[in-house]
Structures are given as C-alpha cells and as structure tokens.
Amino acid sequence: MKSLMMQGVQILATGSAVPDSSLSNEEISQIVETSNNWIITRTGIEERRVLTGANKSIIDLAVLASLKALDKISMNASEIDLIILATSSPNDLFGSASQIQAQIKAYNAVAFDLTAACSGFVLAMITASQFLQTGTYKKVLVVGADVLSKWVDWSDRSTCILFGDGAGAMILQACVKLDNQILGFQLNTNGNYCNHLSLSYKEDSYSHSILNIYQGSFKYISMNGKDVYKFAVSQVPLSILKCLNSVNIAIDDIDWLLLHQANHRILKAVADKLSIDNKKIIMNVNKYGNTSAASIPLAFDEALKEGKILQNDLIVISGFGAGLTWGTILVHWKS
Numbered sequence: 001m002k003s004l005m006m007q008g009v010q011i012l013a014t015g016s017a018v019p020d021s022s023l024s025n026e027e028i029s030q031i032v033e034t035s036n037n038w039i040i041t042r043t044g045i046e047e048r049r050v051l052t053g054a055n056k057s058i059i060d061l062a063v064l065a066s067l068k069a070l071d072k073i074s075m076n077a078s079e080i081d082l083i084i085l086a087t088s089s090p091n092d093l094f095g096s097a098s099q100i101q102a103q104i105k106a107y108n109a110v111a112f113d114l115t116a117a118c119s120g121f122v123l124a125m126i127t128a129s130q131f132l133q134t135g136t137y138k139k140v141l142v143v144g145a146d147v148l149s150k151w152v153d154w155s156d157r158s159t160c161i162l163f164g165d166g167a168g169a170m171i172l173q174a175c176v177k178l179d180n181q182i183l184g185f186q187l188n189t190n191g192n193y194c195n196h197l198s199l200s201y202k203e204d205s206y207s208h209s210i211l212n213i214y215q216g217s218f219k220y221i222s223m224n225g226k227d228v229y230k231f232a233v234s235q236v237p238l239s240i241l242k243c244l245n246s247v248n249i250a251i252d253d254i255d256w257l258l259l260h261q262a263n264h265r266i267l268k269a270v271a272d273k274l275s276i277d278n279k280k281i282i283m284n285v286n287k288y289g290n291t292s293a294a295s296i297p298l299a300f301d302e303a304l305k306e307g308k309i310l311q312n313d314l315i316v317i318s319g320f321g322a323g324l325t326w327g328t329i330l331v332h333w334k335s
C-alpha cells in the first residue's frame with residue numbers, strides 16, 4: 001500500500017498508565033476453576049491490573065498516560081491538533097476522546113474514537129500518520145486504552161484469565177522526510193470471522209409495544225480461543241513479511257519484535273515462524289495480560305524506559321484481534 005507522503009512522521013514521546021490494583025492467577029483461581037500453572041503454561045500471564053472502584057473508566061488511565069507523554073517533552077497540550085483514542089471499552093458510545101481533550105486541556109485538538117479492538121493502536125497510529133504526512137496536522141496524540149475487566153464474563157474461565165486494563169499514549173509530529181520514523185505499514189481485515197472474538201450487542205426478546213423497536217445491550221466478550229490462536233500465528237507473520245518486503249528490509253535487520261501482548265505462545269510462535277531470535281521479542285504480557293488497544297503503547301513505553309530500544313533500531317510492531325483485524329508498522333527509532 002503506497003501512501004501520499006509529503007512529510008515524515010516522528011515519534012516525540014510515549015507514556016503509559018495501569019491501575020494500581022493487581023489480580024494474580026491465584027486470586028482468579030478463587031473465582032473460577034483454574035490454576036496458576038494452567039494460566040502460565042498456556043498464556044505466560046502471571047498477573048494483570050484491573051480498574052477497581054466506582055465511577056472509574058478508560059478516561060482515568062488515558063489521561064494519565066497522555067499527561068506522562070506530554071510531560072516527558074514539556075509540551076503544552078494546546079499544541080496538539082488531533083487526538084485519536086483507540087478503544088473498545090469507551091465510557092460513552094458516542095465517543096470518549098473528547099473527554100481526554102477536555103481533561104488534558106488540549107483545546108485546539110480535534111478528538112475522535114477509533115474502534116478496532118487489539119489492532120486499534122496500530123490503526124490509530126497509521127490514521128494519525130496520514131494526517132501528518134499530508135500536512136493536515138502537525139502534532140497528534142494517539143492513545144490506546146481499554147478496561148476489558150468491565151466486559152469479561154468473570155464466570156468464563158476461558159476468557160477472564162486473559163485480559164487486563166491499561167492505557168498507552170504516543171505523541172507524533174510531522175517532520176522533514178529525512179527524519180521519518182514510520183518506514184512502512186500493512187493493514188488487513190477479514191469480517192467473515194468476526195464471531196471468533198466479539199463483544200456483541202444482544203437484543204432483548206421483547207420490543208416496544210407500539211414502535212416494534214427492539215432494544216438491548218452489549219454483553220461480555222466471547223471468544224473461540226483456538227481459532228484466534230491459529231489466525232494470529234498464521235496471519236501476523238505474513239503481514240510482517242509483506243510490510244518488510246514493501247520497503248526492502250530483511251528480517252535479519254529487525255532489532256525488536258513488538259507484537260500485541262496477547263499471550264507468550266503467540267509471540268514466540270510468530271518469532272519462530274520468521275526465524276527471529278526470541279531475545280528480540282518485547283514482552284510484558286506476564287505482568288499485564290492482554291490490555292487490548294493499550295498493549296502495544298504500554299510495551300513500547302516500558303521498553304524505552306528500560307533502555308532496550310536504542311538509536312537507529314528497527315522495530316516491527318504488529319497488532320491483531322477482533323474484527324478480525326491485523327496489521328504491521330515498521331518503526332525506525334531515532335531519539
């Protein structure tokens with residue numbers, strides 16, 4: 001996929017936030033019939049963070065992650081032109097991004113939500129980069145935030161063990177082409193398999209007596225784990241190869257593999273299929289579980305804090321999940 005690139009895109013800063021409250025596998029095994037050993041062996045997850053308490057939402061985490069990113073570069077929020085919030089668990093179905101805009105006081109920014117589950121951050125980053133490359137906007141805040149603890153069925157052991165809450169933010173800026181950091185991308189959707197992983201609207205069985213209008217509500221994540229696993233392991237490597245081929249970069253040139261943190265077996269299987277050394281995998285799924293749209297910016301932010309990612313490193317970022325959606329971005333790190 002060729003894009004009209006008049007300008008480059010720079011990553012200026014990242015930030016992340018997770019709730020204070022952690023939930024261990026042992027604690028989950030008191031709620032459903034499971035064990036620490038089963039969860040670790042199948043997923044690599046040891047614990048996850050959950051947003052507890054009343055009236056808390058993705059906004060609390062998203063605002064904190066955004067302020068941390070702004071603080072890192074001492075940027076005034078009024079400089080931001082656009083905010084894109086990737087989330088599947090908004091606190092307002094009409095859109096939650098405007099609440100971030102108001103709370104961080106980014107009053108010059110347009111703000112909207114983007115829903116693509118665990119691929120949300122990848123799609124939001126590429127959407128942001130299109131606005132920057134065409135010269136429409138100069139500075140964009142991209143946020144990935146999800147609180148799937150509010151949407152899992154806590155009596156379903158096949159899904160409730162997987163997810164955690166969190167938020168990650170990234171500030172992108174237009175720059176001269178020479179300084180461009182987003183070297184390429186590759187995106188995909190296959191709606192035929194949307195039922196593999198969904199959080200669907202469920203209609204009540206009765207309608208309004210006069211209007212014949214049926215109403216309902218969204219209810220619980222449902223997942224066909226085996227099919228999602230097969231999809232990720234077969235399709236993500238292909239997306240990565242297509243992305244790298246499009247910009248003539250070889251697998252061996254890659255310094256880091258930053259995949260959506262779904263589970264450690266998927267991350268390792270994708271790396272093995274591409275013959276990428278496991279040491280190059282950025283992984284924090286053990287601490288946070290699958291935080292959906294937050295997982296990539298959260299892992300990116302942590303890897304930067306830990307000093308893993310160095311000047312001139314090439315990072316392959318891939319998101320995958322419900323939709324089904326999946327895609328890859330190639331980043332050239334320049335601090």
Ligand code: COA
Nearest residue numbers: 033034035038042118157158161225226228229262320321
């Ligand atoms: N604890 C203990 N046993 C469990 C369990 C749990 N939390 N969840 C399921 N089981 C049981 C099942 O009931 C089944 O028992 P049975 O053989 O008596 O029927 C057995 O374990 C095997 O279940 P299965 O679903 O085949 O396990 P699996 O090896 O496929 O692992 C997942 C399940 C969910 C870990 C795995 O399919 C997976 O990782 N899929 C991808 C999910 C994902 O990442 N989704 C998000 C993508 S964005």
